Amino acid sequence: MAVKVIIPTPLRIYAAKKESAEVSAQTVGEALGGLTTQYSELRKHLFTDDGKLRSFVNVYLNDEDIRYMAKEATPVKDGDVVSIVPSIAGGNLEK
Amino acid sequence: MATKTQSPIANTPAASLSNEEILRYSRHLIMPEVGMEGQLKLKNAKVLLIGTGGLGAPLGLYLAAAGVGKLGLVDFDVVDFTNLQRQVTFGTSDVGKHKSAAAQARLSNLNPDIEVLSFETQLTSANALELFKDFDIIVDGTDNFPTRYLVNDACILLGKPNVYGSIFRFEGQATVFGMPDGPCYRCLYPEPPPPGLVPSCAEGGVLGVLPGIVGSIQAMETIKLILGAGDSLAGRLLLFDALGMKFRELKLRKNPDCPMCGKNRTIHQLIDYYEFCGVRGEEAPAPDLQVPEMTPRELKLRLDHGDDLYILDVREPHEYQICNIKGHLLPLGELPRRVHELDSSREIVAHCRSGKRSAEAVDFLRKAGFRKIHNLKGGILAWSDEVDPSVPKY
Numbered sequence: 432m433a434v435k436v437i438i439p440t441p442l443r444i445y446a447a448k449k450e451s452a453e454v455s456a457q458t459v460g461e462a463l464g465g466l467t468t469q470y471s472e473l474r475k476h477l478f479t480d481d482g483k484l485r486s487f488v489n490v491y492l493n494d495e496d497i498r499y500m501a502k503e504a505t506p507v508k509d510g511d512v513v514s515i516v517p518s519i520a521g522g523n524l525e526k
Numbered sequence: 527m528a529t530k531t532q533s534p535i536a537n538t539p540a541a542s543l544s545n546e547e548i549l550r551y552s553r554h555l556i557m558p559e560v561g562m563e564g565q566l567k568l569k570n571a572k573v574l575l576i577g578t579g580g581l582g583a584p585l586g587l588y589l590a591a592a593g594v595g596k597l598g599l600v601d602f603d604v605v606d607f608t609n610l611q612r613q614v615t616f617g618t619s620d621v622g623k624h625k626s627a628a629a630q631a632r633l634s635n636l637n638p639d640i641e642v643l644s645f646e647t648q649l650t651s652a653n654a655l656e657l658f659k660d661f662d663i664i665v666d667g668t669d670n671f672p673t674r675y676l677v678n679d680a681c682i683l684l685g686k687p688n689v690y691g692s693i694f695r696f697e698g699q700a701t702v703f704g705m706p707d708g709p710c711y712r713c714l715y716p717e718p719p720p721p722g723l724v725p726s727c728a729e730g731g732v733l734g735v736l737p738g739i740v741g742s743i744q745a746m747e748t749i750k751l752i753l754g755a756g757d758s759l760a761g762r763l764l765l766f767d768a769l770g771m772k773f774r775e776l777k778l779r780k781n782p783d784c785p786m787c788g789k790n791r792t793i794h795q796l797i798d799y800y801e802f803c804g805v806r807g808e809e810a811p812a813p814d815l816q817v818p819e820m821t822p823r824e825l826k827l828r829l830d831h832g833d834d835l836y837i838l839d840v841r842e843p844h845e846y847q848i849c850n851i852k853g854h855l856l857p858l859g860e861l862p863r864r865v866h867e868l869d870s871s872r873e874i875v876a877h878c879r880s881g882k883r884s885a886e887a888v889d890f891l892r893k894a895g896f897r898k899i900h901n902l903k904g905g906i907l908a909w910s911d912e913v914d915p916s917v918p919k920y
Contacts, residue, residue, distance in 0.1 A: 440697040440767075444859055450770070487719040494776050516765070516776065518715040519694040520671045521580075521732060 432456060434507045436466045437514045438473075445472040459492055460503030462513045477515070489516040529761050532705065533567065533754030534662050534687055541566050547639055551593055564753045565593060569640075571752045574598040574661040576649055576677055578629040580737030581667030581691050581744060583615040588745040590633040594752070596641045597633065598661060601625040602648040608920075612734035649673055651796035654680040663751055664704075665689040665744055671718040672799035678703060678711035679796055682786050687751055687760075691744040696733045696768040698740035701778060702747055702760040704787075709761065713781035718803040736768050817888040820875055820900035822912040836869070838876040840887040841906075845879065849918050851909055858883045861890060870896045877902035877909070879920070 437451045446452070447470065454465035463484070467474040477488055484490065490497045491514040497505050507513070543551070543565060554560040554568075571594050575582050578601040589597055605613070605620045605628055613625075620628040626644040633642045645657060649668075658664055658680050666677045666688055674692075681688040681704040688704040690711065703710045743764065750756045763776045785792045820828075828835055839846060839853030846855050856864055858878070868874065874896065876884040881904050888901045902909065910917040 440695050485719075486717045487715055489714065491776050494774075496777065496779060498781075499779055514765075514774075514776065516699075516763070518671070518719060519692045519697070519699065520674055521669050521693045 432507050432509050432511070434462050434509075434511045434513055436462055437512060438466075439515055439517055439519075441517055441519060442473060442476055442515065445476060446470040456507055458503065459490060459497050459505045459507060459513055462507060463490065463503070463515075476517075487518050489518075490514070491516060529705075529708070529758055531750045531754055531756050531758040531760075533751060541569055543569070544639075547593070550637075550639070554592070559755050560753060564755070567752050567754075568593045568749070569595040571663070572596040572598070572661045573663045573665060573748060573752075574600065574658060575665050575667060576600050576673065577667035577669065578613075578615065578625045579603070579609065579667065579669065580612045580693065580732065580734075581741035582629070583613045584738050584741035585665055585667055585745050585748070586615055586629055586633050587636065588742060589748060590637045590640055590642065592745075592749055593637065593640060594748075596643070596661075598643045598645060598657070599626040599629050599633075600645040600647065600649055600657065601629070602646060612732065612737050614738065649676060651676060651799065654796060655684065658684055658686060661686070663687050663689060663748055665691075665748055667691060667741060667744070670803075672803045674711060675718065675802060676796065676799045679786055679793065682710050683796070689744045689748050689751070691740040693732055693736050693740050695731060696736055698736055698743075698766040698768070700740055700743045700747070700759060700764045700766070701762060702751070702758050705758070705760040707780065709778045709780040710784060710787045712786045713784045714763065714778060716781070716785070720804050733768060739768070740766065815885050815889055817885050817892065817901045818899065819903040821903045822909045825875055825902060825909075826913045834872065836872045836874045838868070838874050838884075838887070839878070840876055840884050841878050845920075848920050849906065849910075851877070851906060851914075851917065853877060858887050861887055865891070865894055868896070870894075870898075873898040873900075875900050875902055877905050879905045880907050881905040 433453060433455055435451050435453055438446045438449060452466050452469060454462050456462035456465055463477060477485060479485055492505055493512055551565050554565050555562060573589055573594050575585055578586060578599050603625050605616045605623050605625055607621055610616060615629045615632050624646050626646045630642045630644040654676055664677060664681050664686055666674060668674055678688060686704060687702055689702050691700045747759050750758060761778050763778045765774045782788050837853035839850060839855045840858040842857050876887045878884040881901060885901050888899050891899050907919050910919050
């Protein structure tokens with residue numbers, strides 16, 4: 432299945448500054464795996480050392496949080512959009 | 527799954543508008559969605575803004591202009607020149623003044639009929655509940671994770687709505703947390719990212735208009751809450767990409783296992799949020815990064831002495847254009863694959879803007895076998911302060 436993965440601004444520096452990537456996958460987990468195969472530097476920002484998705488990285492399939500679906504095993508279909516939504520804190524940003 | 531906005535302002539106490547106020551708010555009063563009833567709700571509303579910076583600027587201006595009767599401003603910071611690019615509440619003459627006091631003066635001038643309170647203090651676990659209790663709605667315009675978790679938890683403990691907005695470079699997020707049966711910030715992000723895994727502000731930056739847009743969305747949601755009008759962002763996370771000029775919306779669900787607002791909550795009081803977020807949140811250098819340092823004065827002496835030093839600038843090319851000390855540019859992100867360009871037999875002094883990124887570079891190079899390497903303490907900022915003030919600071 433061809434799905435689009437949207438890469439958020441804070442992580443684009445680890446993904447050749449790309450806004451999104453097209454990957455082929457059966458599940459959300461495979462889609463993220465495909466993405467980190469293309470951009471290996473992204474891996475440590477998305478996954479822990481033992482391969483679990485980091486708790487502060489939220490992943491959505493279309494507009495639904497995968498935590499409330501089958502998590503990384505959530506199946507995807509052609510044309511689906513996977514979004515990575517990390518927490519950002521800015522509002523003032525001096526320093 | 528938009529939910530009808532529920533106003534947290536209970537029955538409006540008796541109040542009326544003066545003829546001057548009627549004139550001032552006439553463009554509200556002639557709208558049936560606001561009208562006299564809505565304008566009186568605004569007049570009776572009490573809103574607390576956490577932060578008077580980028581997001582706080584449009585928030586303060588629009589909420590004051592709209593006639594929100596009592597506005598509290600919490601900020602301990604002082605206006606500096608780098609704020610003026612986006613914090614439109616302030617003028618050049620405000621540089622050096624306390625932000626909450628400068629914003630109070632500006633908003634009182636904009637609308638003398640409202641009460642503007644300045645709290646020149648850092649929001650902490652010790653003062654948050656006391657500060658929040660006199661307000662109906664809390665608006666989060668802060669810039670760091672510890673304060674965001676603190677604002678969330680205090681709002682949940684007191685049962686107050688938390689109008690949330692956040693920005694990074696040219697991307698923004700907005701929603702409303704803390705509504706009855708709605709999700710809270712911890713439902714969305716149970717834990718903060720560890721300090722080392724978030725790009726620092728120096729690498730980040732922000733397009734000045736972006737907080738203007740996201741802060742305006744927060745102001746709109748605040749006013750809708752007060753009026754009880756329209757569909758609230760509660761339960762929806764709005765994502766805004768300014769470069770693509772795209773708005774997207776994701777479903778936000780209340781997490782039944784949320785430690786703060788779930789059925790079996792485990793957090794019953796405010797905690798130490800700096801500890802929770804790992805020392806000092808996203809501003810902190812990666813812990814335990816002890817690398818050999820050289821001060822700007824030592825470097826100057828060594829260079830004047832004619833020593834053979836290789837100056838390695840690990841900033842980005844666009845930063846090099848702002849100012850440089852004639853170092854060899856090799857951005858931190860490219861270091862792993864370009865490390866072979868460096869000669870480990872030479873003595874190297876690495877620098878960046880403030881010393882944080884170059885500490886990472888020195889750490890990396892030491893692990894790669896480089897032995898004669900130092901981090902320029904305080905970066906190019908310290909070089910400007912201690913050696914050559916003609917180098918501009920940014």
